[in-house]
Amino acid sequence: MTRINTQGWKGALVMVTVVGSCGIQLSTANAAAAAAKPSPPAPPAAAACQACHGSKGEGMVEGDRPRIAGQAAYYLDKQLRDFASGSRQSAIMSPIAKTLSDADRAKIVVYFASLPMPAALASTAPTTAQVSFGRQLAFEGAEAKHVQACDNCHGPEGSGVTFSGPALAGQLAPYLAAQLKSWQQGSRRNDAGSLMSSVAVRLDDADIAAVTSYYASLGK
Amino acid sequence: MVQRLKEVDVVVIGVGMVGSILSKELAAAGYKVVGLERGQTRFTVPEFQSPAIHDELRFDIRKALMQDNTREPVTFRNSSSQTALPVRRWESFLPGTGLGGSMVHWNGQTYRFHATDFQLATHTRERYGKGFLDPDLTIQDWGVTYDELEPHYDRFEYLLGTSGKAGNLHGQVQPGGDPHESPRSREYPTPPQKEHFQGAMFRKAAMGLGYHPFPQPSSNLSQPYTNPEGLKLNTCVFCGFCERYACEHYAKSTPQTFILPVLLANPNFELRTGCQVQRINLDSTKKRATGVTYIDAAGREFEQPASLVITSLFAINNVRMMLLSGIGKPYDPGTGKGVVGRNYAYQTMSSVASFFDEDVIINPFMASGASGTLINDFAGDNFDHSGLGFIGGAFIGAVNTNGRPIQYHPTPPGTPKWGKGWKDAVVKYYNHSVMFSLHGSSMSQRQNYADLDPTYRDAWGQPLLRITFEFPQNDLKMAEYVTARGVEIGKAMGAKQVAGAPRKGPYTTQQYQTTHNTGGTVMGSDPSTSVVNRYLQSWDVPNVFVVGASAYPQNASWNPTGTLGALTYWVADALKNKYLKNPGHLVTA
Numbered sequence: 052m053t054r055i056n057t058q059g060w061k062g063a064l065v066m067v068t069v070v071g072s073c074g075i076q077l078s079t080a081n082a083a084a085a086a087a088k089p090s091p092p093a094p095p096a097a098a099a100c101q102a103c104h105g106s107k108g109e110g111m112v113e114g115d116r117p118r119i120a121g122q123a124a125y126y127l128d129k130q131l132r133d134f135a136s137g138s139r140q141s142a143i144m145s146p147i148a149k150t151l152s153d154a155d156r157a158k159i160v161v162y163f164a165s166l167p168m169p170a171a172l173a174s175t176a177p178t179t180a181q182v183s184f185g186r187q188l189a190f191e192g193a194e195a196k197h198v199q200a201c202d203n204c205h206g207p208e209g210s211g212v213t214f215s216g217p218a219l220a221g222q223l224a225p226y227l228a229a230q231l232k233s234w235q236q237g238s239r240r241n242d243a244g245s246l247m248s249s250v251a252v253r254l255d256d257a258d259i260a261a262v263t264s265y266y267a268s269l270g271k
Numbered sequence: 272m273v274q275r276l277k278e279v280d281v282v283v284i285g286v287g288m289v290g291s292i293l294s295k296e297l298a299a300a301g302y303k304v305v306g307l308e309r310g311q312t313r314f315t316v317p318e319f320q321s322p323a324i325h326d327e328l329r330f331d332i333r334k335a336l337m338q339d340n341t342r343e344p345v346t347f348r349n350s351s352s353q354t355a356l357p358v359r360r361w362e363s364f365l366p367g368t369g370l371g372g373s374m375v376h377w378n379g380q381t382y383r384f385h386a387t388d389f390q391l392a393t394h395t396r397e398r399y400g401k402g403f404l405d406p407d408l409t410i411q412d413w414g415v416t417y418d419e420l421e422p423h424y425d426r427f428e429y430l431l432g433t434s435g436k437a438g439n440l441h442g443q444v445q446p447g448g449d450p451h452e453s454p455r456s457r458e459y460p461t462p463p464q465k466e467h468f469q470g471a472m473f474r475k476a477a478m479g480l481g482y483h484p485f486p487q488p489s490s491n492l493s494q495p496y497t498n499p500e501g502l503k504l505n506t507c508v509f510c511g512f513c514e515r516y517a518c519e520h521y522a523k524s525t526p527q528t529f530i531l532p533v534l535l536a537n538p539n540f541e542l543r544t545g546c547q548v549q550r551i552n553l554d555s556t557k558k559r560a561t562g563v564t565y566i567d568a569a570g571r572e573f574e575q576p577a578s579l580v581i582t583s584l585f586a587i588n589n590v591r592m593m594l595l596s597g598i599g600k601p602y603d604p605g606t607g608k609g610v611v612g613r614n615y616a617y618q619t620m621s622s623v624a625s626f627f628d629e630d631v632i633i634n635p636f637m638a639s640g641a642s643g644t645l646i647n648d649f650a651g652d653n654f655d656h657s658g659l660g661f662i663g664g665a666f667i668g669a670v671n672t673n674g675r676p677i678q679y680h681p682t683p684p685g686t687p688k689w690g691k692g693w694k695d696a697v698v699k700y701y702n703h704s705v706m707f708s709l710h711g712s713s714m715s716q717r718q719n720y721a722d723l724d725p726t727y728r729d730a731w732g733q734p735l736l737r738i739t740f741e742f743p744q745n746d747l748k749m750a751e752y753v754t755a756r757g758v759e760i761g762k763a764m765g766a767k768q769v770a771g772a773p774r775k776g777p778y779t780t781q782q783y784q785t786t787h788n789t790g791g792t793v794m795g796s797d798p799s800t801s802v803v804n805r806y807l808q809s810w811d812v813p814n815v816f817v818v819g820a821s822a823y824p825q826n827a828s829w830n831p832t833g834t835l836g837a838l839t840y841w842v843a844d845a846l847k848n849k850y851l852k853n854p855g856h857l858v859t860a
Binding site for chain 1: 278315317321324503505506520521528
């Protein structure tokens with residue numbers, strides 16, 4: 052059966068029709084529900100992820116390994132495919148993604164998407180002013196730079212929009228900053244319409260520090 | 272007490288698309304320009320940001336971006352024998368207000384008219400003979416040709432970054448584009464937007480019938496773009512909130528994204544918002560404008576003297592400004608004499624709805640305002656009208672712009688209008704229907720016009736504009752013919768049920784059709800049938816230019832904005848290179 056994006060108010064980033072009942076989920080809405088239930092058993096292939104991303108996909112401060120728990124299955128699936136094909140570059144992730152079968156990848160992404168979004172891991176202590184400025188960028192944008200609100204695509208308070216932007220709330224600030232730098236420098240380009248590079252090139256280092264520390268501060 | 276301000280070179284009434292482009296051109300050329308905008312200042316950040324901008328109740332239903340018709344409505348009647356009443360709720364057409372004007376809430380559909388449209392009277396006579404035309408029609412040539420406007424169309428499209436595929440470059444037909452279009456000097460600045468599923472279905476069916484489908488030219492951009500003003504636009508994300516909304520992504524070409532930052536940075540330009548212009552002031556000879564009188568948001572009255580006055584309001588408001596100022600002779604439908612208000616025209620919109628089984632998934636919400644696929648095989652004079660009894664035509668396309676939950680709920684004929692039966696049908700068909708738009712031309716006719724209402728006044732005590740309009744028989748015949756062609760395409764797509772809805776009279780202001788009001792201050796080469804000359808300069812008061820779709824002698828088969836953009840740059844050139852070097856009549860009648 053075919054499912055549709057029910058988040059009409061946010062819209063869809065890419066023109067896709069997802070075929071199969073593979074549990075495409077809204078990250079935060081389901082995270083709350085999932086928190087009340089016991090976690091499903093991890094598929095065996097998830098072990099390869101847990102070594103670095105944590106047993107519950109919570110991420111690790113050391114090595115800036117992002118949280119993957121509660122992230123949309125669609126997003127995780129696309130990233131794994133992109134690591135495998137090389138359209139997203141990572142010396143660590145690419146070899147792992149290449150070894151995954153389609154069936155294992157499908158099980159892994161559904162599993163991590165079903166896990167509750169854990170409390171944020173803090174690697175640095177942002178200043179209040181940084182968080183406040185970061186929130187303004189995230190929620191409102193900056194007209195002088197022609198930067199729109201991050202939440203337009205990433206959902207209210209960075210909660211994620213299934214076919215659009217991934218969840219940013221509670222993500223590690225250094226990971227987010229590294230990704231923004233990659234979009235800025237062109238080393239990451241696996242989105243539709245160069246949307247992220249268009250935004251990232253207009254941000255300076257202070258903007259990046261602020262907005263990433265704001266998102267990292269959420270979900271505590 | 273009226274406060275008289277310091278004289279400036281140019282006063283521009285209305286800072287929408289036309290006003291901001293002309294202001295920018297003149298300020299950059301060194302002239303002191305004041306822009307008077309009745310609405311508020313607004314920018315992408317913070318005014319247009321999500322989630323507030325996706326409030327369907329506020330913007331779709333309550334028309335938050337539109338002219339405030341509690342203070343400034345229009346009145347309407349279908350014929351001169353009726354008494355017009357104020358339109359208290361915008362439905363049929365949606366004039367905007369505020370910085371950036373109506374373009375802030377447009378769909379981004381950016382067409383060119385065809386060469387024959389600009390010489391419609393001459394062309395029709397030459398191709399079909401003298402007796403072909405309904406004698407009630409008052410169509411006429413524009414006084415400007417497509418070839419003259421082509422460089423200005425090009426400049427406008429490159430300003431906007433319009434996404435499309437050329438069908439004719441220098442006379443050479445290009446595969447994938449519209450083979451009927453008049454020659455372009457360049458390819459579009461950006462490639463077409465992605466085709467949605469219903470567009471692909473339409474394309475396949477139309478090709479099977481021997482037609483020539485092509486991607487809709489869109490100013491919701493397909494890729495990042497830096498325009499010649501140095502401004503950067505982003506890629507559209509297909510959120511389906513264009514028309515009636517502002518874009519939160521810097522992806523829709525509006526004055527906010529393509530020109531205002533440059534204009535507002537120029538010290539020669541001053542923007543004043545909340546300024547309701549009452550009239551253009553004339554000297555005792557009535558042949559020269561001395562400036563304008565306006566009332567600000569605090570109710571204070573000002574006179575702004577200027578050497579040159581440009582009225583760049585929405586079409587119907589341009590007509591009203593000329594009538595309120597007493598410039599040009601008002602049109603009298605009884606005698607056919609007079610020009611201001613004459614040749615008011617609109618757009619003749621029909622539709623075809625195709626309903627499919629549940630295994631055909633349309634996802635109508637994945638759309639931009641201009642991401643459709645269409646044909647021009649039955650638009651303009653692209654087909655032989657011999658024996659058909661009408662002129663003009665329509666583009667036919669799967670050009671649906673959204674699947675917004677309050678406004679979009681297609682149901683087949685025979686569905687109950689409310690209650691459980693209606694709800695069940697909405698659920699059943701929402702994601703399995705394709706709506707074609709048949710975007711038809713509108714011929715001007717003797718009985719259709721605009722004048723000042725004798726009864727109703729606005730919040731400042733000025734008479735409202737009164738519109739008298741009914742669909743010409745010519746246009747209803749056209750609608751009937753093109754809708755039958757649309758139904759054939761729907762059937763060729765394999766729909767289970769196809770319902771054609773050709774436009775029928777009487778015209779009503781209570782049903783949304785389109786915001787393409789034209790005419791009333793039409794351009795031409797004869798002062799007895801036009802308000803402005805080919806440079807949109809008033810025949811009567813040469814230091815007044817009237818720039819808007821009000822200049823169109825009749826409306827063609829396409830959305831009017833692309834042509835208005837071309838006319839705007841055409842006027843900018845005439846002002847900079849001719850008028851301002853030697854002020855006076857640019858054309859001798």
